[in-house]
Each structure stands twice: as C-alpha cells, then as structure tokens.
Amino acid sequence: MLAVSVAAFVASLATCLGLIAIAPKLAFQKAALADTRARQASHVRPTPRVGGLSLAAAALAFLALFERGGFSDPSGLILVSALPIFLVGLKEDVSRNASPKVRYGAAILSALLAFWLLGLWIDRAAPFWLTAMLAFAPVGVAITVFTTASYAHAFNLIDGLNGLCAGTSVLISAGLIAVAMQSGQDGLVPLLLMMIGGLAGFLVWNFPAGKIFLGDAGAYTIGHVLSWIGVALIANSTQVSAWAIMLIFFWPLADTLFAIARRVGSGESIDTPDRMHFHQLVMRVLQLTILGRNRRELANPLATLALMPLIGGTVALGVVFWNDSRAAVLGLIGCGAAFVLGHARLRRLARRYRKPGTVEALKSKERKTAEKPVEKAA
Template sequence: MPVYQAEKVRDMPVFNVPFDWMTLSFGVSALTSFLIIVRFARIKTQSLKRNDTCAVQASHLNPTTRLGGLALVIALIVTAALSHSADNWAIFVLLLVSAMPVFVIGLAEDLGYLASPRIRLLAATVSGAMFIALMGQWVLYTGIPGMDIALHWSPFAVAFSLFLGVGISHAFNLIDGLNGLAGFTALAAALALATIADQSGLTEHRDILLTIAAAVIGFLIFNFPFGKIFLGDAGAYVIGHLLFWMSVSISWNAPDVSPFAMLLIFFWPIADTLLAIMRRLFLGKPIAQPDRLHFHQLVMRGLEIVFLGRKKRRIANPLASLFTLPFVFAPMIIAVMFARDRGAAAMAYVLFAVIFIATYKTGMWIAPKLRRSACLKTVRTATE
C-alpha cells in the first residue's frame, strides 16, 4: 500500500462497534421470541389466566403472548454473561441488576398473576433506586434555572430522578398496543442515545445501547407487522428503565449534552402519558383507568372508519403504527442534531408539544364527524 494511502487509513475514525454483542443479543432475542410464540400456540385459550382481547384498550383480535420482555431480558443476560472480559461489562451488569425488580413484577402481570398499577410503579421506583445506589448517578440539571437550583440538593435530585424514571417506564407500557409501535420507539430511542453517547466519547454507553437495540430488533421481527408477540408489562417497563437510566448516565458523564435533547428522545411516550392523565382528570376518571383515546388508537380507528372497515383490524393495526412512527422519530432526529444546543433543543421541544396537542385536538374533532358519516353511508347502503 502506498505511504499516502496508509496515512489516510490511519487518519480515518475507527468505530469499534460490538458486532459480537449485537449479533448474540439479536440471535438470542429472536430465538427466544420464536420459542415463546410456538409454546403459546400450543396452549389452549381457555387455560390462560388473562385474555387481553377483552380489554378496553385492546388493539388486536386474537389472544397474543405478552412475553416479549422475557425474550429481551434473556438476550441481554446471556450477552452480559458471555462478555465478562469487556471494559463496560460492569456497567452492563449493574444496569441489568437494577432492572430486576420491575422485570419480576411485570412478568408476573404478563403471566396472569395480576399486579396493580401501584405495585408496578413501586417496582419501577425500586429499580430506579437500585440504579442510583449501584451507579451513584441521577439527574443533575434540567436547563430550567429554578429547577436546577433545587437539584443541587441531592435528596430532591434523587426523588426527581425517580419520578422521571417511573413515569417514562410507565409511558412505554402505555404505547405497547399497536404492532411495532413500542418496539420501534424503543429501537429509535436506543439508537439516538447511542449516537449521542458516541459523539460524547462514551463508547461504553454506546455499546450497551447498541446491544439493547439488537435485542429489540430480534423481538420486532415477530412483533411487526403481524403482532405474534408483545412486549408486555415486563418488556415495556424494563426497556423504559434501561433507556431512561442510560440517558441519565450519559448526562452525568457528558454535562454538555442538553437535557431537552434527552427529553426529545422520550417525547412521544411522555406526551402520550401526560395527555392521558389530563384527559382522565378532565373526564373525572381514575388516572390508572385504561381507555381507547390514545393518539395511536385514534389513528387506527380512523383508518378503520374511513378506509378499511372494522373487519380489517389486522391491516389497520400495523398501518396505524406506520402513520404514527414519523411523529415518534422526528423529535429523536432533532435531539441528535441539537444534542449540545440547549436553546434549540428547548424550542424544538415546545414546538413538538404544540404540534402534538394541535394534531390530537384536530383528530378528536374530526373523529365524531367521520363516525357519523360512516354510519350514514352504511344506512344508505342497507336501504338501497
């Protein structure tokens, strides 16, 4: 090789992406998901302890296994166990250990041993507290002057961090309805965080996040578009826990990263959850009571009413995810672009909040009109 070419090669950046970790994580996740689906297919529906098709918020027609979280956690544990010589092994293990309380409680719920929302939120709090105790990291700043002064007091900072962690973990659970929606949201968030970590020189965090992303892909190939398996409470809470506390660790080790950039990565789960809380309070209903008025559910019902008909749920479900995902991805892309521009990231967050609320309000206004129009069309067809 000529000297100038050799110098050019040496000057090129080297990305030591952990392909062995990613391949192992993907393979174990996909294989475990497949085995769970096969096992579930052999179980008689009557013997199941829970039937989610009867739930108010159900978006699928047939009983479907909710053990996707088990596949994800097994994949990550196997990867960690076989990668003990890596530099970031300790961080990876501590992160997984901290997720065990919320995983166990979520898995019990998925298996039909119902745990109340209060118990699941308590388990998420315990998992967050374990991360703080093991890693010694929490939210240090928000970019809001008054709040940042309060965060100088460690007890308040820890409590605030736990509040955010529990909220985001629960938020991922709320969007686990449509085929692919929670999975693609988790995948995009992991990749966005991995990109920011790489830009900040945090290769350990990047590698862990890429490993999580690979496990999510192994699950997604069975979740989208046909919905053969869902994350369930264990998967949704665990993935929310892992991603949020990795974002906290990135902010702790790279203070120049904008906190609003981190919030943009989790914009969709946060916005959907806050809207659900406000909606239920306005209607005088318990905050924990499920409904069918989430953004993605309105999109699916709109597709059924206007284009597909109510008997085309198998098509409307994944199609609604495709319509919703651009709204999910856009804030994450902006977060990566303005990861170190606090002013731009803050303005982007406000802009996306306005767009989200305006779009949802418009959908709620149009939905009754579409329903009446569809009913009139059905009546005319029947009388002709």
C-alpha cells in the same frame, strides 16, 4: 461492536420462536384471550404477552459474551437494577394480578436500585436555578427516581400496536447512541446496541403480524434501561442537555402526560384504561376513512408505520440539539403543541366518520332498551 447486536438478535429471535410454539399449551393463554376483550384492545387474536423474556435472553447473551466488566460496569449495573420491575411485570403478564400501583412501586424500586448502584442522578438542567435545585442530592435523586419510574410506565402505555413500543425503542436507542458518541461516552454504546439487536429479534415476530407482545415485563424494562442510560449521559457530561434527552424520549412522555390530563379532566382515575391514546386514534381513523371498520388487523401495523416518522422526527431533534438546552426546550414546546393539535384533529375525524352502527352507538342503544319498562300483555 456489530457482534453485540447480532448475538442479541439471535438470542431474542430464538426465544420468541420457542415462546410462540409453546404458548397454546400454557395457562396464560386464557388471560391472552381476555386481552382481546379489553376496552383498549387493538388486537383480535389471543397472543402471548411474554416477549420480555426475549429481551432477557438478549441481555444474558450480552453479559455472557461481551460484558467483561461484569456487574461492576455501568451497563451490567443498569441491567441488574431492572430485575424488580422485570419480575413484577412478568408476574402481571402471566397471572394478570399485579395492579398498576404494584407495578409502579416496582418501577420506583428499580429506579432506587439503579441510583444506589450507579451513584448517578440528574444533577443539572437549564436554567441555572433548576441546576441549583437538582444539585441538592435529596431533591435531584427524588426527581430522577420519579422521572425514570414514570418513563418505565410510559413505555408500557405505548405498547398498544404491533411494533409501536419496540420500534419507538429502537429509534430512541439509536438517538442515545448518537448522543453517547458525540459526548465521548462510547462505553454505553454496546448496551444500546444490545437493546437494538434484542428488539429487532422480537420485531420479526411482533411486526406486522403480532404473534407475540412485549408485555409489562418487556415494556417496563425497556423504559427503565433506556431512561437510566439517559441519566448516565446527562450526569457524566456537562455538554449533554437534559432537555435534549427528554426530546429524544418525547413520544412516550407526551402520550403519558396527555393521557393523565385527559383522565383528570374527565373526572376519572389516572389509571383508567381508555381508547384515546394517539396511536389508537390513528388506527381508528384509518379504519373509518380508508380501510373499513372490520380491518383492525391491517389498521394496526399501518398505524405504527404512520407514526414512526413522527417519532423519529422528535428523536432526530434531540440528537441535533444534544448540547443546546434552549433549542431543545423550544423543540419540546413545538412538538408538544403539534401533539395536542394532532390528537384533537384525529378525534374530530373519528367523530365525523363515526356512524350509528358503531360499537359505541350499539351499546348506547342496548342501555336505553334495558332501561325501558317492560309492558305487560293485555
């Protein structure tokens, strides 16, 4: 099975190299320059956001060399179902004119297509009354479609630092492999090995230097594929706990839910970008306390390194409790509480070390100056 990862790695690595080489000559380079000025930007140099194409190359290599079942096999069907969100995401990466609603609609379309092709949904979860509700197909399918589409969007939200989304996805893929092997579902392992190989080839160029980003096509597609592998693991084995799979996916889930709660609480639209994601706070605190305010290029990959053990810890808990719903729920509660407390602590640190010379303070001073009436000369 190692050959699957090697082939995906080579295909992804070579594709990224080609994209980086031709990026300065392409029209989307202007849009990449605009990304560095965005409110939530974590980078200082314009960089192509078409890394999703490297994963597409890895998937094509996988289908051509190893997927003998073709498009009748679950792995092939999951990849086919990702086409709507991949294409809409790629449109956004190149032209920047696909709104969040359009992208989320494409994620729902891909989820519906996956359900239609696979005939699977999350049909049980402890306690028993939840299983009874999910077993009723209209309810179970609706919840599954909403959940997987939301996970696809969640992976896009954590694509903010060099290596963060791809590194998180490698850890989640490894966790799903462990659950697949423990539950006797080895047929899904090659697809997960392809994901790891393709992501590894991309990471060579994305971490630590950030020469290319996943973009919406890459992040949404990763979220879709991995979440539907999770659905398949739950649906095909009565041993696999849905809560344990959720624990494996904890980090993108927690970041998204907390972002929604934060924006609703402040009276903003839930799709309003901000700079308060957990990873952004970690990077800011590193700058303010250790590295220096102008060291964003160094703080960016270091923040990812700081987060990887935390993300890996939640994945490990999901693997350990793969068939124990009660323990998995307790793990989710504990990790959720730690996430919220950690976020609050980081906010306090950022506020404590912030000085009047920060960008926010300067902007506030400029606004106050602009509001003062201009005195006429005597």
